[in-house]
Amino acid sequence: MDGIAFLGLKLIGYIVVLTELNDVFQYLMGKFFGKRKIVPRISPNKTIAGCVGGIGLTIILSNLLGYFLLPFQNFLYFSLFGLFFGILGFWGDVLFSYLKRKAGVKDTGTLIPGHGGLLDRIDSLIFNAPLFYALIILLLGN
Numbered sequence: 001m002d003g004i005a006f007l008g009l010k011l012i013g014y015i016v017v018l019t020e021l022n023d024v025f026q027y028l029m030g031k032f033f034g035k036r037k038i039v040p041r042i043s044p045n046k047t048i049a050g051c052v053g054g055i056g057l058t059i060i061l062s063n064l065l066g067y068f069l070l071p072f073q074n075f076l077y078f079s080l081f082g083l084f085f086g087i088l089g090f091w092g093d094v095l096f097s098y099l100k101r102k103a104g105v106k107d108t109g110t111l112i113p114g115h116g117g118l119l120d121r122i123d124s125l126i127f128n129a130p131l132f133y134a135l136i137i138l139l140l141g142n
Helices: 004-033 048-069 073-101 118-140
Strands: none
Touching: 004 048, 004 073, 004 118, 048 073, 073 118
């Protein structure tokens, strides 16, 4: 596998791992520390502590993964990636929760039992992937 293709796999792994773990971090931080709801009408289980704590942990993980996976070593870039993935991932999740509520749907499928369906697993990634692509093009060129 040539260097560019291998870098592409690393970039995909980086965004998928960060996006999915951001969801996990926000869930766990909200479960253990969350009291105040952030968007109770749309997604009643989301809390301010979950959102903020998840974003903070995602920034830390972004720096760790970036250091080992990516060819450019830049604390600022990795921190911004983590911040953007955390914020946009949160809003992607909220938007799809809103759309499901408007449609009267609880889960978007049964492919992944207990997780609300496949769309619930990738709703954050749908928001994060285009931004990450644009940022990588800006940073690395074509």
